[in-house]
Amino acid sequence: MTYQKTAPEHVPMTEEQIRAAWVVEPTRLDGAVTLVEYDPAWPQLFERENERMRRALGGTVVRLEHTGSTSVPALVAKPIIDMLLVLPDSSDEATYLPALEAAGYKLVIREPDWNEHPVLKGPDTNINMHVLSAGSPEIERILAFRDWLRSHDEDRDLYERTKRELAAQNWAYVQNYADAKTDIVEAIIAKALAAQAAK
DSSP states (O other), X not given: OOOOOOSTTOOOOOHHHHHHHBSSOOOOOOBOOOOBOOOTTHHHHHHHHHHHHHHXXXXXXXXXXXXXXXGSXXXXXXXXXXXXXXXXXXXXXXXXXXXXXXXXXXXXXXXXXXXXXXXXXXXXXXXXXXXXXXXXXXXXXXXHHHHHHHHOHHHHHHHHHHHHHHHTSOBXXXXXXXXXXXXXXXXXXHHHHHHHHHO
């Protein structure tokens, strides 16, 4: 699913937890993670999905953001566009899932025990659309991480080195790779939130 569960109590997900979260059969990796150089087309792909989702959902969209490594210029990434869709209540699937499915999106993950967090895949562009409820503390954390990497080259480079080192290892699932990045992600989020609090 590729988002770190960045709450302080997070421990890596077991295979049983990964399989329980997936609505469909989870894709096994059983190898290294493929990272590619930053592609300036990624923001354009996000904008296309942004427009499509807003057409499908109308005024129910509280916020829609390009997140993850593809949203950070100059950062290597898996070529998957991460998106954060904020809705009034992510657990109330009846208010948004039928419209998204009609637009070609497919629910692949449902995590009611972690911020009522579903993930959908797109009809053509490879995306992970993470849905959270307005007011979730994860929203601030995800956006602080992205914004810090966009404006702090040293931490972006540190994160990239960490990603490259971990990506070269063998992983059963991509989630295992994401979990392995938790320490560096937490450290960067802590810096970003501390800087915000100091303003």
